[in-house]
Amino acid sequence: MSRIQGSLVRKAALAGLTAFCFSSMAFAQTAAPATGLGQSWPNATDVSASPNWHVYVFVLNGIKYIQVNDLNGTVHAAVGTASGTSIVLPVGVDAQNVVTPAANAPASTSSSAVSTETVYQDSATTVTATPQTSGATQFNVMSIKSCPTASCSGNGGA
Template structure:
């Protein structure tokens, strides 16, 4: 796992440094209104995805364009990016570091999903929003026994 995080960190550094050198797909990361498609699954949030150097960057914004947080992901590993309220972004590798006094004010809302990543947003009692990034659960894959006897 430590090797994977090191590979992810190197990929993020190379991806971000590459973004500085060319007009890249990561252009717009961190902006309130990046010039790219809003991929949100919820009408209450805006979600933008950028890919650079094999790393997918996913940014979640509030309705007013305020950046709530962002993650970088590759190969099932995640890293919280230093933007928005990064203390309220959780991944399997890095728990949220937000206030212990805040509690969920509503159920988590799915805001993004692709073939490898799911992100939920949870309004908190202190007015912040907690983001949770996890590997997507694939439900259309069957085990060898089921697939061989019943088909995929």
């Protein structure tokens, strides 16, 4: 009889350990923060508003970091935003072509509002991409404070 009880105890312990392992793995998958700012394929969800871009969002200490990659994974630009203020991060091949409300726009090499598209938008920030004739892309970052009207939608005001 003790042999049967020992077998049941081992089976119960094994079942408990298995359940613990599976719950730990599930918790790790849901609780793990997005990581990989500056990487081609970060461990974050693609939240792009455009099928032509990948956009990843990271949040740390109340600051939202928005990274824009092309479809090949090349990092083009990244910005940090908090309380309606945006800063350009020195990340990506187009970092010098990012315009924020506080920054002066770089000299544009003939862009067209028709080709401007919204690549990211949330309740506080909109990021648009405009191809330049030089082959670069200009990214405009607008906050609700800097752009309170529908004209900031990135579709030429339509």
